[in-house]
Amino acid sequence: MTSTDLALLVEAATDLFRRECSSEVVAQAEREAWAPRLWAALEESGLTRVGTEASREDALAVVRVAARFAAPVPLAETVLATMLESDLPERGPFSVAAGGRAAYGRLAVRIVGGDQFALTPEVNYAGEPWDRVHPAGLDPMLLEGALVRAVQMAGAMETVLELTVDYAAQRQQFGVPLNRFQAIQQHLAALASEVVAAGAAVDAAVAAPDEFKVAVAKVRAGEAAGTASAIAHQVHGAIGFTDEHRLQQFTRRLWSWRDDFGTESQWAIRLGRLAASIGPEGAWERTI
Amino acid sequence: MANAIEGGAAPTAEAALVKDAGTRFEKEVIDAARDIGCDSELMRRLVREAVLSAPGFTLRGSTSEILRGIVARGLSGR
Numbered sequence: 001m002t003s004t005d006l007a008l009l010v011e012a013a014t015d016l017f018r019r020e021c022s023s024e025v026v027a028q029a030e031r032e033a034w035a036p037r038l039w040a041a042l043e044e045s046g047l048t049r050v051g052t053e054a055s056r057e058d059a060l061a062v063v064r065v066a067a068r069f070a071a072p073v074p075l076a077e078t079v080l081a082t083m084l085e086s087d088l089p090e091r092g093p094f095s096v097a098a099g100g101r102a103a104y105g106r107l108a109v110r111i112v113g114g115d116q117f118a119l120t121p122e123v124n125y126a127g128e129p130w131d132r133v134h135p136a137g138l139d140p141m142l143l144e145g146a147l148v149r150a151v152q153m154a155g156a157m158e159t160v161l162e163l164t165v166d167y168a169a170q171r172q173q174f175g176v177p178l179n180r181f182q183a184i185q186q187h188l189a190a191l192a193s194e195v196v197a198a199g200a201a202v203d204a205a206v207a208a209p210d211e212f213k214v215a216v217a218k219v220r221a222g223e224a225a226g227t228a229s230a231i232a233h234q235v236h237g238a239i240g241f242t243d244e245h246r247l248q249q250f251t252r253r254l255w256s257w258r259d260d261f262g263t264e265s266q267w268a269i270r271l272g273r274l275a276a277s278i279g280p281e282g283a284w285e286r287t288i
Numbered sequence: 289m290a291n292a293i294e295g296g297a298a299p300t301a302e303a304a305l306v307k308d309a310g311t312r313f314e315k316e317v318i319d320a321a322r323d324i325g326c327d328s329e330l331m332r333r334l335v336r337e338a339v340l341s342a343p344g345f346t347l348r349g350s351t352s353e354i355l356r357g358i359v360a361r362g363l364s365g366r
Contacts, residue, residue, distance in 0.1 A: 125340060183353040226319070233343035234351065241343055255339050265323045 006058055009050075013062045016045055017069040023246040029072030030127035034107060039073050039093065048075065048092055051082030059083075060151045060206050067155030070249040072128060074104035080148045081112045084138075088112075097133045098261060099140025105131035113137030124256035126249065141270065145261035146218040147209050153221040153257050154202040156250045157195045157228050163247055164191060164232045184235060191231040198224035212278075212286045215271035222264030225254035301362020304355040311345040311352065318342055 020041045029035035042048045050059045059079045066075045074093040081094035088094060089109055095102045097113035105111055105119050106129055117133040124130035138145075168179040168188060178184045198221040205217035229251040233240045240247040258264060275283040289306065292299045318338045326332040346352045 125336065181353075183356075230315070230343065230346075234346060234353075237351070238344070238347055251343075252340070259322070263322065 051079040064155035067152040097137025126252040141262035222258035304358040
C-alpha cells in the first residue's frame, strides 16, 4: 500500500468509528461486556480482516484509530493473532493468550497460544474483557503484544490531548478560559510533549519492530500513559472521572494497556540488557 | 501545625504545603507498588483501587495548582 492508500484507509476507519463508536457505545459496552453492533459494522467494512488482508503497518494504523475512539472491540487482539499465526478461521474475533490472560478471550472464536483453555471472566480497569486463562499461553512479555499495546496507547493519548486542549479552551474559571492560566499552559505543553514523544517511539517500532525498538516504544508509551493521564485529569478536574465525561474511558484503558505484555519497568530492564549487550555504537545506531 | 491551630493561629500556607507534598507522595507509593508487581490477589485489588482513585488526590480539597499558589504567597510574606 502506498502512503496515499494508508491515508485513505485511516480516513475510512476514522469515519466508521466516528459514526459507530460514540462514548455512549463505549459506556454501553462496558455495562454489557460487548458491542455487537460496532463489531458487525467493522465486519461489514472489512476492517476486522485488516490483519490478513493488509500490511502490518496498515493493520496497526487501524488499531491506532480504534484506540482513538476507545473502541470496545477485540480489533487489536484480532490483528495481534494474525501477526502470530497464519492458519486462522476466516472470521474473528480472535484473542491471544499470554501470561495467563486473554483480552476478549470469552468472545474469541480462536485463542492463539494453545489448543484448549479454561477461562475465568474478568475485566481490566476499563471494564474490557480481560479473562484469566489456564494454561497461561505465550510469553507474558510477548514482543508483538507489547507493540500492539504501545500502538493503542499512542492512539488513546492523541484523543486525551485533544479532549484536554478543548476543555481548557472552553471551561471558564475566575472569568477566563482555563488555558489563560500559566499553570494550565505548562500542563498542556508537558502533555503534548509526552504524546508526541510516545507517538514517535511507536512510529519507529511499527516501521521496524525489532526487540530494541519495541522495548523503547513500550517503555516510552507506558511512561507517557501515566503522565498524560495524570495531567489530563488534573486539567479536567473532577468532571474527568465522572461517567458523563469521556476522558475516563481513555485513561482507564491507558492504565490497563501500560501493564499488558510487560510494564514499562520490565521492558526497561530488558532494554537495558539489550543496550549493554550491543555496546554504545550499536545502541546509538538503533536509536537514530 | 496542630499546635499552631491549638494556639489560635491559622497556618494556611503550611497546610497547603503539607497537602501538596502528601498527595505527591501518595502517587509515588502507587507507582512503587506497580513496579514491585501485583502477584497476590489482595495486592492486585488494592493497586487497582489506588490507580483508579489517584486522579482525585490532587483535585479534591483544592488542586495542587491552587495549593502551590497559597504556599508561594505565604513564602513571599503576602
